[in-house]
Amino acid sequence: NAGVTQTPKFRILKIGQSMTLQCAQDMNHNYMYWYRQDPGMGLKLIYYSVGAGITDKGEVPNGYNVSRSTTEDFPLRLELAAPSQTSVYFCASSYLLGAEAFFGQGTRLTVV
Amino acid sequence: AQSVTQLGSHVSVSEGALVLLRCNYSSSVPPYLFWYVQYPNQGLQLLLKYTSAATLVKGINGFEAEFKKSETSFHLTKPSAHMSDAAEYFCAVSPSPFTGGGNKLTFGTGTQLKVEL
Numbered sequence: 001n002a003g004v005t006q007t008p009k010f011r012i013l014k015i016g017q018s019m020t021l022q023c024a025q026d027m028n029h030n031y032m033y034w035y036r037q038d039p040g041m042g043l044k045l046i047y048y049s050v051g052a053g054i055t056d057k058g059e060v061p062n063g064y065n066v067s068r069s070t071t072e073d074f075p076l077r078l079e080l081a082a083p084s085q086t087s088v089y090f091c092a093s094s095y096l097l098g099a100e101a102f103f104g105q106g107t108r109l110t111v112v
Numbered sequence: 113a114q115s116v117t118q119l120g121s122h123v124s125v126s127e128g129a130l131v132l133l134r135c136n137y138s139s140s141v142p143p144y145l146f147w148y149v150q151y152p153n154q155g156l157q158l159l160l161k162y163t164s165a166a167t168l169v170k171g172i173n174g175f176e177a178e179f180k181k182s183e184t185s186f187h188l189t190k191p192s193a194h195m196s197d198a199a200e201y202f203c204a205v206s207p208s209p210f211t212g213g214g215n216k217l218t219f220g221t222g223t224q225l226k227v228e229l
Contacts, residue, residue, distance in 0.1 A: 048216055090155060
């Protein structure tokens, strides 16, 4: 049972480049989330989705975009990467908004 | 609005000693509360959750937590620490989904647990 799958696991980007972080879940959860984790800061919500075609901003959305064309997939797009986006990114899903969330293994992104 | 405060970013205990990780929350509506554990280079794994049933909640790996409304606390305990418990622990809060709060999980800043021989 895969749960929440994130790709890639690691990536190095140059300033100004773009990339998409992939996230897929096989639990048929309507709710999906993107968080970033920085040392000593906990997890900050970037974007979330309550179902296919519906997304909303979280606490730190600047510099990111998302889309949700299917229940399973929730990619996160970084446009014009900046050093401040160096972080570990986690995708999560839940069956109810605010209920227990299931996390992927994370993507460690470095922008140089 | 909701928030979580975890007291102590680093906690060190001896193997076999009591583990106590502190979490205080703030929520304007009845909350759901969670403890997650993160091992190095891994995602977060749910340890236990409080969802307005029993105030003493038992989780995996011998951990438990008690919801105390009067103290707005949800501290995590384990009677006897094991080396394998060394990890980072996160407390999180959300409004109960059935209160119509419609909000998301809010995480604390984490507590790194070190277990020494």
